[in-house]
Amino acid sequence: MTNVPISCCAQISRETGRHLPIFTVVTELGSAHSLWFCDGVEKLFVGSPQVYRIAQNRGKVSEDRMVLAGLPIRHDFVVQGELLGDRSSPEGKAYQRKVREELGLPHPERNFLLVMGGGEGVGSLSKIVDSLYTRLIAAGIDAVIVVVCGRNETLRKSLKQRDWDTLLQTQHSLSESNNSTSSFSNGAATTPKQHGKVHVVTLGFVTQMAEYMVAADVLVSKAGPGTMTEAASLSLPILLTNYLPGQEEGNIDYVIQGGFGNYHSDEDPTGIADELVGWLRDEEKMKAFRRAARQRGTLHAARDIAKTIGDSASRWREINRANDKAKQLVATTTTTNQSLASSFRIMPLFLDSWWITIALAMVVAFVCLFGCVRVDGMSTMIPLSPI
Numbered sequence: 001m002t003n004v005p006i007s008c009c010a011q012i013s014r015e016t017g018r019h020l021p022i023f024t025v026v027t028e029l030g031s032a033h034s035l036w037f038c039d040g041v042e043k044l045f046v047g048s049p050q051v052y053r054i055a056q057n058r059g060k061v062s063e064d065r066m067v068l069a070g071l072p073i074r075h076d077f078v079v080q081g082e083l084l085g086d087r088s089s090p091e092g093k094a095y096q097r098k099v100r101e102e103l104g105l106p107h108p109e110r111n112f113l114l115v116m117g118g119g120e121g122v123g124s125l126s127k128i129v130d131s132l133y134t135r136l137i138a139a140g141i142d143a144v145i146v147v148v149c150g151r152n153e154t155l156r157k158s159l160k161q162r163d164w165d166t167l168l169q170t171q172h173s174l175s176e177s178n179n180s181t182s183s184f185s186n187g188a189a190t191t192p193k194q195h196g197k198v199h200v201v202t203l204g205f206v207t208q209m210a211e212y213m214v215a216a217d218v219l220v221s222k223a224g225p226g227t228m229t230e231a232a233s234l235s236l237p238i239l240l241t242n243y244l245p246g247q248e249e250g251n252i253d254y255v256i257q258g259g260f261g262n263y264h265s266d267e268d269p270t271g272i273a274d275e276l277v278g279w280l281r282d283e284e285k286m287k288a289f290r291r292a293a294r295q296r297g298t299l300h301a302a303r304d305i306a307k308t309i310g311d312s313a314s315r316w317r318e319i320n321r322a323n324d325k326a327k328q329l330v331a332t333t334t335t336t337n338q339s340l341a342s343s344f345r346i347m348p349l350f351l352d353s354w355w356i357t358i359a360l361a362m363v364v365a366f367v368c369l370f371g372c373v374r375v376d377g378m379s380t381m382i383p384l385s386p387i
Contacts, residue, residue, distance in 0.1 A: 030250020070298025114216035116148035135273035233297035237289035260293035
């Protein structure tokens, strides 16, 4: 993973004589490949204690260069997290309702379930939504199911055109034939005195995901680390239904051990719906989920990581500049020394004619001192004009 860029940066540093720092930000929460932890980095940022321990055991980066920073998230989640505050508080609930109204969502007083499967709308979302619709009505829970279909336009149109009354009648008939209308698989309670009212909202690709997570009471999603971190930053309980084998499998443990959600396979849509019914009926459990999610949330991870990188890069820039000046001074001194050495190499040429030099010097001295020469055997004074 990072061994190639580390080698490239090292080569650039050797060629230019300037240190080029490299930083690694590991964006996994439950597990990560060992190649993320190659030595040669300035700092290694990890998002969870689990990945920190993996880096300690499998990596080659010293602990003084490892930083448990959390996963960086988009700035709009930071803004919404600060505005929301404690989701269970009266202020938090008031802000949640305000956001629902601003988004134009119907029935802002009801329970809201946000169901999504990534940007492409993958997973068995259709069956999950069907089960949620029928089970919530049967349990007497008023709710709004917001389904984010991403770029899956086929799914969005299918849900938008679905005849929910017919679906409910079909499910009711099947339940009666199986004698299962009076209980749920999770032991949550029996048939209610009054049926719930459920409304389904279908969305395509969403750019206001932070606001929709604020509006939701529960998130139903695959185990993507980014989505999980965003949900935790907004104190949002999460029920995971799918994951990529290997890479995302450890993320499930992160949620369960963190105490802010659970995992139920999308191969059992009815089981997913029954578990969520149990959650919505237990306000104390929901409060515990919210508290645990908030503890795991890292609102300012991106800011902290960027500041650390910026400070380090600025420090190395000054060091590199100082080294450049030192190199220039050395180069100038070397040039001067070479010039002096060349001058000293020329002097022996004059020393080879030493007697001529002495003779000339003596004549000049004699004329300057006595100002006379002999002409025709007589001493004649030759006045010297002042210079």
